[in-house]
Amino acid sequence: xxxxxLINVTPRETRVAVVENGMLQEVHIERALRRGYVGNIYxxxxxxxxxxxxxxxxxxxxxxxxxxxxxxxxxxLPTLIVEGAENGPVPTPPISELVHEGQDIVVQVVxxxxxxxxARLTTHLSIPSRYLVLxxxxxxxxxxxxxxxxxxxxxxxxxxxELTGEEHLGYIVRTNAEGQTREALAExxxxxxxxxxxxxxxxxxxxxxxxxxxxxxxxxxxxxxLMRSDVEKLRVxxxxxxxxxxxxxxxxxxxxxxxxxxxxxxxxxxxLYGVEDEIQRALKKEVPLKSGGYLIIDxxxxxxxxxxxxxxxxxxxxxxxxxxxxxxxxxxxxxxxLRLRNLxxxxxxxxxxMIDAEHKRQVxxxxxxxxxxxxxxxxVYEMSHLGLVEMTRKRTVESLERQLCEPCPACxxxxxxxxxxxxxxxxxxxxxxxxxxxxxxxxxxxxxPRVVARILDEESAAVAELEEFTGKxxxxxxxxxYAQEQYDVVLL
Numbered sequence: 001x002x003x004x005x006l007i008n009v010t011p012r013e014t015r016v017a018v019v020e021n022g023m024l025q026e027v028h029i030e031r032a033l034r035r036g037y038v039g040n041i042y043x044x045x046x047x048x049x050x051x052x053x054x055x056x057x058x059x060x061x062x063x064x065x066x067x068x069x070x071x072x073x074x075x076x077l078p079t080l081i082v083e084g085a086e087n088g089p090v091p092t093p094p095i096s097e098l099v100h101e102g103q104d105i106v107v108q109v110v111x112x113x114x115x116x117x118x119a120r121l122t123t124h125l126s127i128p129s130r131y132l133v134l135x136x137x138x139x140x141x142x143x144x145x146x147x148x149x150x151x152x153x154x155x156x157x158x159x160x161x162e163l164t165g166e167e168h169l170g171y172i173v174r175t176n177a178e179g180q181t182r183e184a185l186a187e188x189x190x191x192x193x194x195x196x197x198x199x200x201x202x203x204x205x206x207x208x209x210x211x212x213x214x215x216x217x218x219x220x221x222x223x224x225x226l227m228r229s230d231v232e233k234l235r236v237x238x239x240x241x242x243x244x245x246x247x248x249x250x251x252x253x254x255x256x257x258x259x260x261x262x263x264x265x266x267x268x269x270x271x272l273y274g275v276e277d278e279i280q281r282a283l284k285k286e287v288p289l290k291s292g293g294y295l296i297i298d299x300x301x302x303x304x305x306x307x308x309x310x311x312x313x314x315x316x317x318x319x320x321x322x323x324x325x326x327x328x329x330x331x332x333x334x335x336x337x338l339r340l341r342n343l344x345x346x347x348x349x350x351x352x353x354m355i356d357a358e359h360k361r362q363v364x365x366x367x368x369x370x371x372x373x374x375x376x377x378x379x380v381y382e383m384s385h386l387g388l389v390e391m392t393r394k395r396t397v398e399s400l401e402r403q404l405c406e407p408c409p410a411c412x413x414x415x416x417x418x419x420x421x422x423x424x425x426x427x428x429x430x431x432x433x434x435x436x437x438x439x440x441x442x443x444x445x446x447x448x449p450r451v452v453a454r455i456l457d458e459e460s461a462a463v464a465e466l467e468e469f470t471g472k473x474x475x476x477x478x479x480x481x482y483a484q485e486q487y488d489v490v491l492l
Contacts, residue, residue: 003231006263007219007245008270009238011039016222017275024278025373026226026339029403030218035061037109037119039128039215040395041199041469044121045208046103054095057118060107061209064118066212068107070095072122074137106203106212115301127195127213130224130252131177131185132160134192138170146175156185163189166215171194176228220248225375227256235263282340283401289333293326297337299401303346306334310352323352324359328366335370344395351387364389410483417484420454425456428466430489435470440491442473447487449478 006017012033019027024182044060046068057065070092099105111120127134141160143153159182164171179187189316195213202212216224219241227234227249236242244264249257263269270276281287287295289311296307308330310322334349349367354360360383367389371378379393384390397403407413418426427445434443447455455463457478467474 003204004273005222005226005231005234006269006273006275007234007236007238007241008082008232008268009219009236009241013219014241015270016218016226017270017273017274018226019273022037022273023336024273024275024340025336026375027275027279027282027342027400028218028222029400036112036397038112039109040211041106041108041125041213042211043203043206043208044105044107046099046105048103049096049099049101050096053098054092054351056095056099058105058107058121059209060109060119060121061211062109062113062119064113066107066109066119066121067117068099068105068121068123070098070126072110072120073098073317074123075229102409104208110396114395114398115402125199126172127192127199128174128224129188129192129195131174131180132188132192133172134196135170135172135173136196136235139168140170141173142171143173144175144177147173147178149178152178159185160189173282175464187252189420191487219245223248227253227259229256231256232259234260235269236260237263237269278340279400279404282337283405287333287337289326291326291329293330295330295333295337297343299341299399301344303348304343306337306347306349308349308351310333320355320359323354324356325362327351327354327363331363331367332370335374338371338378338393339374339376340352341400342376342395342397343399344393347391347393349389349391351383353387360387410485420448420451420484423451423485423487424455424459427451427487427489428462430487431466431470431474434489434491435472436492440472442492443476444490444492445474445476445487446482447476448482449480450484451487452476452478 002022003018003020006019008015008017012031014030016026016028017024028304042060042062044058044066046056047059047065048057050056054070056068057207060066073095075093075098105123106125107121107123108125109119110122113119124138125136127136141164143156147153147156156177160171160173163182163186171189199213206212210425216223219236223234223245234245239262242260246257246260249260252269265272268276270279275376285296285298287297289295293311294309296309298305298307308327310326330349330351337343338347351363363381364383368380371380376394376396376470378391380389381392382389408415411417431443431445434440445452445455463474463476
């Protein structure tokens with residue numbers, strides 16, 4: 001499988017695209033005026049404790065007060081998690097025993113502000129490197145579950161125990177560490193040690209609402225998190241960013257440094273790979289399938305729904321086989337769209353009804369297999385009798401649509417507007433109401449051109465009746481800048 005990472009840099013925006021076999025799989029965007037906060041560490045102050053929610057709100061210098069749950073607060077207890085131990089996790093004490101209003105606290109952002117919600121915080125600090133994640137407050141060593149080979153898991157754990165010795169720090173071995181040498185892990189341990197010392201120094205010096213530690217910029221995060229041995233090339237269209245990425249790579253992943261290229265072509269790099277067109281398609285509700293079927297994706301505040309339709313696909317054998325093949329294709333397309341659109345939270349996929357239980361099982365397994373390469377944590381539940389699959393996908397930043405779009409001013413995010421017929425009758429009612437309340441000889445109605453055209457054409461008889469009923473002269477004037485639902489009744 002061919003995989004490439006493309007980095008497009010402009011003065012105010014940086015975009016990263018992951019392309020597999022010529023198809024866009026992921027898009028990451030960072031804007032200078034609105035950089036994300038995930039991974040950043042701040043010195044905050046508890047502004048409000050909410051015992052009923054087992055949570056507190058913390059002022060950490062962000063736009064809104066951020067949310068800190070009791071489960072995300074480090075406790076001064078003798079243990080966190082010990083592999084093989086019989087005693088389970090210690091129950092979380094009441095939030096009022098953990099923090100109090102006015103208390104200074106060092107917190108890390110784990111979820112950016114989304115919609116009207118503030119950022120989500122934790123005091124369980126974690127600092128990632130190429131192969132490891134440092135957990136300074138947890139004396140434990142864990143290995144990513146995506147490393148399945150037991151002997152490799154044991155080797156990595158043993159290496160890390162040797163390298164860390166008597167350090168009172170915890171580590172998680174990341175998936176990228178599979179097959180890495182002792183020297184590579186030692187470099188990461190040393191790097192994380194330097195970063196942690198810098199953070200500790202900053203903790204002692206910065207004031208409330210100030211940043212203690214800032215995560216890497218998007219291009220360097222892409223190198224750290226996305227650059228694996230199976231990535232053929234990373235192409236950057238900016239000289240300055242290219243130099244930074246090469247320097248970072250030579251320091252932390254020298255074996256991959258030769259795969260980084262500077263793109264200097266005249267045609268924009270995203271145009272060359274068709275990324276711009278794919279981004280535009282990812283903002284539409286409908287996703288066509290090769291078979292002729294299609295998906296309808298609806299993103300709401302509560303959840304995201306994906307509806308599968310056969311469309312023009314008729315199949316060649318029978319209805320059950322047609323439905324089965326459409327659902328298989330839809331499962332793969334849905335998994336790709338979740339990554340591409342960065343959809344998170346609760347997701348409901350409405351597959352076309354299938355009778356065969358084996359077909360249902362195969363579609364579900366196909367979906368799970370298609371989600372394996374997703375970097376975000378996903379959980380898929382069994383298919384219901386109605387063909388619905390419930391799943392969750394971890395959300396840390398806004399979806400692609402919410403990063404690039406805003407609610408339509410005409411429909412205010414409803415996704416529909418009242419018809420010109422509906423607006424016509426609203427105007428008639430408003431005229432009747434105005435005549436009863438106020439004294440005027442003439443009325444002027446300002447409305448969208450389409451609405452005025454309909455009134456003067458299809459409703460001319462109704463206007464004559466209304467003038468006779470009210471005893472007033474009514475004039476209609478189209479206003480080009482009015483939205484369809486917008487109108488004004490003016491007394492003359």
